[in-house]
Amino acid sequence: MARILVTGGSGMIGNEVVKQLLRAGHKVHVLDLYPIKIEGITHFKGSILEKESIMHAIDSCEYVVHFAALLGVANSTRNPLECLDVNILGTRNVLECCVANNIKRIIFSSSSEVYGDALRVPIKEEEVFQPKSEYGASKVVGEEYIKAFSKKFNLDYVILRFFGVYGPLQVNNFVVPLFVHNVLNDIPLQVYGDGKQIRAFTHVEDVAAATVKAIFSEQASKQVFNIGNAASETNILELAKLVLKVSGKGEEPVLVPFENSDRTKEREIFKRVPDTSKAKDILGFEAKVGLEEGIRRMIEYRKALL
Ligand SMILES: NC(=O)c1ccc[n+]([C@@H]2O[C@H](COP(=O)([O-])OP(=O)(O)OC[C@H]3O[C@@H](n4cnc5c(N)ncnc54)[C@H](O)[C@@H]3O)[C@@H](O)[C@H]2O)c1
Numbered sequence: 001m002a003r004i005l006v007t008g009g010s011g012m013i014g015n016e017v018v019k020q021l022l023r024a025g026h027k028v029h030v031l032d033l034y035p036i037k038i039e040g041i042t043h044f045k046g047s048i049l050e051k052e053s054i055m056h057a058i059d060s061c062e063y064v065v066h067f068a069a070l071l072g073v074a075n076s077t078r079n080p081l082e083c084l085d086v087n088i089l090g091t092r093n094v095l096e097c098c099v100a101n102n103i104k105r106i107i108f109s110s111s112s113e114v115y116g117d118a119l120r121v122p123i124k125e126e127e128v129f130q131p132k133s134e135y136g137a138s139k140v141v142g143e144e145y146i147k148a149f150s151k152k153f154n155l156d157y158v159i160l161r162f163f164g165v166y167g168p169l170q171v172n173n174f175v176v177p178l179f180v181h182n183v184l185n186d187i188p189l190q191v192y193g194d195g196k197q198i199r200a201f202t203h204v205e206d207v208a209a210a211t212v213k214a215i216f217s218e219q220a221s222k223q224v225f226n227i228g229n230a231a232s233e234t235n236i237l238e239l240a241k242l243v244l245k246v247s248g249k250g251e252e253p254v255l256v257p258f259e260n261s262d263r264t265k266e267r268e269i270f271k272r273v274p275d276t277s278k279a280k281d282i283l284g285f286e287a288k289v290g291l292e293e294g295i296r297r298m299i300e301y302r303k304a305l306l
Contacts, residue, residue, distance in 0.1 A: 003027040004215065005061040007048055007094060008068030010036040012169045013109065013162070016208035017065060024212065031057035032068065048090035054097040063215050065107045066094050069138075072173060073113065076135035087138035088145070095149045105156040105221070107214050108146050110139045112163040112228070112272055121198075122275035125161070125224050132269065143224070156221055158214040160207075163228030163274045166294065167204025168301040175236065176201060179243040180298050184306065189244065189253040195237025198271040202229040203289035213283040220282055228274035229287035232294075239291075246295045 004021055008014050009030030018038055021028050028041040031054060036043055046053025048068045058064065069087050070076055076083035091108070098106050113136030118127050131137045146157045166176035179189050210227045214220050234242070240253035279285040289297075 001025050001027065002063055002215075003029070003061045004063045004065060005029040005031060005058050006065045006067060007031045007054070007057075008066070008109075009041075010034045010043075011067060012167050012171075013165060013204055013207055013211070014065075014067045015169055016167065016204045017067070017211050020208050020212050029057050029061055048094055049085060051093050051097060054093055055100070058097050058101050058103070061101070062104045063107070064094065064098055064103050064105075065109075065211060065215065066091065067109050068094075069109070071135070073133045073135050074173065076133060076138070080134040083134045084138055087135070088141045091142040092145055095145060095155070098155055099149065099153045103155065105158065105215065106146065107211060108142060108157060108159045109211075110143050110159050110161045110224075111136065112161055112226070112274065113269075114140050114143070114161060115272070117269055118272070121271045122230060122273045123226065124275045125226055125278055150222060158217075158220045158222075159224040160210060160214055160227045161224065161274075162202065162207055163226065163272065164199045164201040165204055165207050166201050166298070168298050170204075175239065176243075176295065177298065177302075179240055180247075180295065180302055183243050183247045183249055184299070184302055188251060189240040190256045191237050191240050191253045192256055193258050195235060195240070195253070195255060197236050197269065198233060198273060199236065199239070200228050200230050200233045200273045201239070201291055201294070202227065202232070202287055203294040206285075206287040206289055209288075210279060210283060210285045213285055217283055223278075223282065225279040225283060225285070226274040226276050227279055227285065228276055229289075229291075230273055230276060231287065232291040233273050234291060242292060243295055243299075246292060247299055 010032035044057035116130035
């Protein structure tokens with residue numbers, strides 16, 4: 001049994017990680033701006049921008065899963081300074097507190113956004129960084145800070161680059177929950193550009209399972225892993241059609257030019273699929289929840305709330 005602090009534990013991925021850690025018998029502390037509706041954990045309300053809050057929450061913990069962040073390309077583009085503050089200075093604060101508390105290992109949630117439009121797809125961990133957004137750039141800096149802290153203070157870490165995570169608790173400004181929300185409310189599904197942007201969507205349960213493995217795997221020490229579901233590769237137009245099919249609706253998605261959306265062609269990533277062979281070899285990670293099944297579960301969950 002270990003004691004683990006999850007920053008951002010009230011969020012979509014954090015919730016699922018907390019549940020899986022509790023099921024495995026661990027003690028969990030959560031530091032978040034918002035509460036969490038899970039029994040059996042210790043919740044600390046506070047910000048990673050305040051070191052006292054982190055010091056309070058990290059007390060007696062052996063591991064830290066650092067999820068707290070300002071998320072989403074559109075959101076971080078609207079709030080660039082807040083994104084840089086939370087994702088860079090906040091991460092730096094968390095690292096300082098890890099060192100001060102002799103934390104055994106920190107798990108950092110990085111993102112496929114660090115690759116931008118990768119030169120080689122499926123993307124391997126060695127691919128160069130070409131972030132196109134403040135969010136992507138903030139994750140690059142977070143990763144580099146962790147490596148620097150590790151060298152200087154011998155802090156152990158694992159960096160996980162998540163690809164297109166989705167799950168029932170995700171807010172509706174991400175594409176999968178947005179399509180599900182719209183389909184359940186009879187709003188036509190809008191697809192930006194020609195809808196040929198390729199993605200590999202990964203169910204939150206798979207991402208959480210990879211995170212738990214990363215905490216305890218000896219071989220994972222100071223490694224970087226892509227975490228995603230390459231088998232669920234699809235494009236956004238096909239995704240919209242799949243949501244319509246699973247929900248039993250007959251309408252066709254509507255194509256909307258980038259100019260009429262909150263996205264721009266320049267910032268769009270056109271093909272993003274992970275190579276997860278390293279995570280398979282070292283962590284024993286394999287995504288289990290297929291896209292159709294994940295969408296079905298999200299629709300059922302959200303229907304029950306209507
Ligand atoms: N969702 C994805 O597709 C995806 C992809 C790649 C990486 N990630 C990363 O995974 C992590 C978790 O993402 P998520 O999808 O669960 O996001 P989320 O927005 O659901 O959760 C983030 C949590 O962080 C908390 N938070 C934000 N600012 C904070 C602060 N200053 N102090 C304390 N808590 C704060 C929020 O309240 C929220 O509960 C993030 O670091 C994100 O960048 C997510």
